Amino acid sequence: MSSNERGSILLGGLGIALVMTVFGLALFDLAVIESRLVLDRVSRTQACLTSEAALNRLWEEMGNGNGINEFSQVNSLSDGDTVSLANPGFDTGLNGIYGYTVTKAATLTGPTRTLLRATGTSPPTVTSPTGAQCVIEAVFSQQFGLPFALFGAEEVEIAGGTTLIDSYNSSKGTYNGDAAGSNGDVRSNNDIDIGGGATVKGDVAAGGTVTNGGTVTGTITSSATPPVSLLPDPVAPCGPPFYSGSGITGSFTYKDGELRIAGGGTAMLADGTYCFARITITGGGTLMVNGPVVVFLTERSDMAGGSIVNTTQKAANLQFLSSATGEKGEGTIKLTGGSLAYMTIYAPAGEVKVSGGGELFGAIVGKEVEIHGGARIHLDEALSNAPGLQGGIVTLKRNSWALVSN
Secondary structure (H helix, E strand, O other), X not given: OOHHHHHHHHHHHXXXXXXXXXXXXXXXXXXXXXXXXXXXXXXXXXHHHHHHHHHHHHHHXXXXXXXXXXXXXXXXXXXXXXXXXXOOOOXXXXXXXXXXEEEEEEEEOOOOEEEEEEEEEOOOOOOOOOOOEEEEEEEEEEEEEOOXXXXXXEEEEEOOOOOEEEXXXXXXXXXXXXXXXXXXXXXXXXXXXXXXXXXXXXXXEEOOOEEEOOEEXXXXXXXXXXXXXXXXXXXXXXXXXXXXXXXXXXXOEEEOOEEEEOOOOEEEEOOEEEEEOEEEEOOOOXXXXXXXXXXXXXXXXEEOOOEEEEOOOOHHHEEEXXXXXXXXXXXXXXXXXXXXXXXXXXXXXXXXXXXXXXXEEEEEEEEEEEEOOOOEEEEEHHHHHOOOOXXXXXEEEEEEEEEEEO
């Protein structure tokens, strides 16, 4: 082989080596770039996870009822004010190097709603010298209503037999047993006892223990948190003085704040708000309303000896609120259901007792709630956020959740 040929081979080899070197450097650069992009994506993802975790924690604090970061407190802040989490309780990244801030972005119109903004941040990287940032905004609203068929602050007892708890929605039509809903939820801040043969078409959740001998179509949760908050709690006594009696017609007696209906008589309440000491119905008497009526009671009332008729077939149009106190077995409010028993019962300091095989369309709140004798309770789902309710359950809802920037 001549020297020229050897030189050509050498030059060719050097050229190939140079090309391979350049190609290798290019691959190395691509690998470096890719690794930086991956690091950047990880950093941005962690920043978003931190934002989301901060909003979730604040959501919990606004609804747990412990007096810190209550919804009303957060909603009263000025736009742009920072909200300090009482207990973040989540890992903010590698050795806590990821951070967050939560601010109130705006107070919104309509129902009690507020817009909150969480900004998650990450440490500086090669591709992001100032660190990644992720902004998430969420709208929260406080609703007031009766979302449970039964709520007992201290206990709910559902006897067996043919007792049935289910739901319907009066805004969509009347109750149809063949097409009844499965949102007849039962809740207590303490214990719930369901007897054999009873059926609950809905979820059952207790702050204490659920003892279930019947059938529950939804989920069963013991040690449920946070506790349910009521408003008002307690109900303030409306009297004395009590209602004058001028808006009541029919066959009844009324004295010293007691409305007594007996012997098949009927008392008709005109539309409006009433303050009674108690209502007593015996001998097949009937209490009737044809429009929106709110009844406040200060003493134990026994309406189990007759019927209650609400011709509007809207539970929100007949509200009973009791300030009476009582222990289990005393029956602060006793009643029997019927074909037109559309009503709400709100007695947070006493026991509500429903007996007999009749129906009740609406919702019940009491310190203790007892359902016996094959009664059937049909939650009106329209009560979950019904205007005009005088007593109910406060719930916190997340209406929307949006990524603003990342």
